[in-house]
Amino acid sequence: xxxxxxxxxxxxxxxxxxxxxxxxxxxxxxxxxxxxxxxxxxxxxxxxxxxxxxxxxxxxxxxxxxxxxxxxxxxxxxxxxxxxxxxxxxxxxxxxxxxxxxxxxxxxxxxxx
Amino acid sequence: xxxxxxxxxxxxxxxxxxxxxxxxxxxxxxxxxxxxxxxxxxxxxxxxxxxxxxxxxxxxxxxxxxxxxxxxxxxxxxxxxxxxxxxxxxxxxxxxxxxxxxxxxxxxxxxx
Numbered sequence: 001x002x003x004x005x006x007x008x009x010x011x012x013x014x015x016x017x018x019x020x021x022x023x024x025x026x027x028x029x030x031x032x033x034x035x036x037x038x039x040x041x042x043x044x045x046x047x048x049x050x051x052x053x054x055x056x057x058x059x060x061x062x063x064x065x066x067x068x069x070x071x072x073x074x075x076x077x078x079x080x081x082x083x084x085x086x087x088x089x090x091x092x093x094x095x096x097x098x099x100x101x102x103x104x105x106x107x108x109x110x111x112x113x
Numbered sequence: 114x115x116x117x118x119x120x121x122x123x124x125x126x127x128x129x130x131x132x133x134x135x136x137x138x139x140x141x142x143x144x145x146x147x148x149x150x151x152x153x154x155x156x157x158x159x160x161x162x163x164x165x166x167x168x169x170x171x172x173x174x175x176x177x178x179x180x181x182x183x184x185x186x187x188x189x190x191x192x193x194x195x196x197x198x199x200x201x202x203x204x205x206x207x208x209x210x211x212x213x214x215x216x217x218x219x220x221x222x223x224x225x
Contacts (some may be wrong), residue, residue, distance in 0.1 A: 004156075033213075041217075042200055042215035042216065042217055042218050043157065043200075043215050044215075045211065045213045045214070048211050048213075055211070056211050088154075090156050090157075092156070097206050097211070098204050098205055098206040098211045098212060098213055099145055099204060099205065099206065101147075101159040101162065102149075102157075102159060103159070104156025104157050104158065105156050106154075106155055106156055107154075107155070107156055109154075
């Protein structure tokens with residue numbers, strides 16, 4: 001199984017809502033990532049988890065809160081988002097760290113009203 | 114952090130070889146050059162990775178000169194299905210930091 005799954009596929013939320021994005025992989029990878037991608041732009045790294053510990057937080061606003069419950073799951077909790085946070089949120093995993101091939105999920109298309 | 118620069122777009126006819134060059138003048142000693150392909154509304158897909166000289170796999174070749182200040186992704190005999198955005202990045206890690214900054218991407222259009 002070389003797949004990274006993400007749910008939901010699409011999400012529309014208001015600025016006062018709380019929602020969560022989910023990501024799952026069963027490849028035994030020990031590094032997992034969240035990226036944000038705006039239209040016609042490259043993916044931007046948000047967070048990196050290595051062996052279930054948060055390794056990197058690329059100065060992301062606190063309204064985004066990552067969580068790694070176990071080695072297969074990665075969540076991104078969303079609260080009080082702004083319309084400019086609307087984007088494609090991509091999850092990825094790799095065997096260990098930055099040098100390894102990353103496997104990306106299909107993404108969650110988020111729209112903040 | 115190593116910044117990569119690549120052409121915004123390229124056009125090619127089917128069956129031709131396509132070479133996309135990426136410039137990374139301040140690449141770190143430990144960084145690897147990695148290329149990803151992305152189709153609309155999908156996540157990027159790994160194509161190839163290398164440190165120096167030449168790497169070849171079933172879909173592409175990657176040429177990295179000795180000074181490592183640039184690299185060239187070579188796609189042999191492209192087809193319409195190769196129309197996509199191609200991203201170059203210098204991937205690495207240091208003490209408490211990851212280098213995973215994607216270049217702006219090259220939009221390749223394959224013409225019948």
